[in-house]
Amino acid sequence: MTNRMTQHGADRLIQRHMPELDVLRGCAILAVLLYHGLYWSIDSSPNRVFNVLVKATVGGWLGVNLFFVLSGFLITGILIDTKGRPDYYRRFYLRRVLRILPAYVAMLVVLLLVRWLTLKSALLCLLFLANYEGLYRYFHLGTYGPFWSLSVEEQFYLIWPAIVARVSVRGLAFLSLALCLVEPLLRLLSASSLLPLGNVHTATYLIADNLAIGALAAIFARSRYGTLSNGIKAGLGLCLAGAMIFAVGYPFGITHRTNLVGDSLQTVPWNIIFTGVLLLLLGLRSPFFSGRLAAPLRFFGDISYGLYLIHVMIFVRYDDMVRLLPAASWKHALRQPLTRLFLCAGLSVLLAWLSRRFYEERFLRMGRAPVEPKVLEEAVK
Numbered sequence: 001m002t003n004r005m006t007q008h009g010a011d012r013l014i015q016r017h018m019p020e021l022d023v024l025r026g027c028a029i030l031a032v033l034l035y036h037g038l039y040w041s042i043d044s045s046p047n048r049v050f051n052v053l054v055k056a057t058v059g060g061w062l063g064v065n066l067f068f069v070l071s072g073f074l075i076t077g078i079l080i081d082t083k084g085r086p087d088y089y090r091r092f093y094l095r096r097v098l099r100i101l102p103a104y105v106a107m108l109v110v111l112l113l114v115r116w117l118t119l120k121s122a123l124l125c126l127l128f129l130a131n132y133e134g135l136y137r138y139f140h141l142g143t144y145g146p147f148w149s150l151s152v153e154e155q156f157y158l159i160w161p162a163i164v165a166r167v168s169v170r171g172l173a174f175l176s177l178a179l180c181l182v183e184p185l186l187r188l189l190s191a192s193s194l195l196p197l198g199n200v201h202t203a204t205y206l207i208a209d210n211l212a213i214g215a216l217a218a219i220f221a222r223s224r225y226g227t228l229s230n231g232i233k234a235g236l237g238l239c240l241a242g243a244m245i246f247a248v249g250y251p252f253g254i255t256h257r258t259n260l261v262g263d264s265l266q267t268v269p270w271n272i273i274f275t276g277v278l279l280l281l282l283g284l285r286s287p288f289f290s291g292r293l294a295a296p297l298r299f300f301g302d303i304s305y306g307l308y309l310i311h312v313m314i315f316v317r318y319d320d321m322v323r324l325l326p327a328a329s330w331k332h333a334l335r336q337p338l339t340r341l342f343l344c345a346g347l348s349v350l351l352a353w354l355s356r357r358f359y360e361e362r363f364l365r366m367g368r369a370p371v372e373p374k375v376l377e378e379a380v381k
Helices: 002-007 019-039 048-082 088-113 119-126 133-138 147-166 169-191 209-222 228-252 260-265 268-284 295-302 304-324 329-335 337-366 376-380
Strands: none
Touching: 019 048, 019 268, 019 295, 019 304, 019 337, 048 088, 048 147, 048 169, 048 209, 048 268, 048 337, 088 119, 088 147, 088 304, 088 337, 119 133, 147 169, 147 209, 169 209, 169 260, 209 268, 228 260, 228 268, 295 304, 304 329, 304 337, 329 337
16 A cells, blocks of 8 residues: 555545645634634624524534544544554554643643632543533533543544554444444434433444544545545545435434434534545645635644634633623623624634644644654644
8 A cells, every 4th residue: 555655646635744634624613613602602693694694603513523524534544554563552642642631631720720620520521531421410520511522532542543453444444334324323222212322412432433434534545546536526425425315304303403313313414524525625635725825724723622622611701701790881792792702712712822832832743753654744733
């Protein structure tokens, strides 16, 4: 595989640097930021058109699913490319620790200082168990919203490397495909109480298809079919398939979590579309993604981790502060969605950039020793 990628590198989907991934990260974090910044607004606007736009951001939570797909793609690619190395596990986990823990631990400390978390709840978060709500309810503890998806990814990182190391690439493809097919069924059984397995929206063992479909894309991109033209074809096909599933499921409530169809299939068409967009953009290899016009999206992609961690706390604390203010005309102005978004998002972006530039980067440099495969530098971001 390595020789083939070297000989035909210009026509391969996988390259040393893929700015398309930074752009997609930027899109994902902006979707989440607008969701919490506008859809979670504590007040509405007298402008009906603007209110419609605010409601349109309800789908911003799907940015988390885009992150899942990208993680499945990148992590699986790294593991496949380094499979068989004597430092396979050490290198992978060292890089993950240096990427994840510094900002995560810093956020935990902040949440302890502002009394959002107790020591017990912080300990559970540190163990990456924030996606199991029943555990927190059992111990009467609180948690922090963004931590649930990080817990899912860390649990994936814990198990997936051992699986990749022990099975062939073909076997990994079959396993990933099986997860994409079985997980919706398990969610259906759990949501219908026929086989209660937990929260069908946050339990890692019930939403692993979110990551597995990205793993399939990574395997495809490294196969003999992983050319630019095939990436475009596969990307368009997946986008069409996802749109068709959504259209068929819409009359049956696929957009809601109040019925079995939504519980089991709500994210499926979007995961397929996100994977299609990923392959399509890699196949297009347009200079746009490395150009000036896409620079803002690449910037948001670069700071996406820190921004994801901190923005919810900023929005919630802002809302709490505004509620405590005495009634006044300027209080009404502070409650306006655009004012709230501008102030909170601006502060969140600033803090995320400072964290990335002066704190996280120190640890990232420790894990950037030159190493094949070429895609490793993408994951460290």
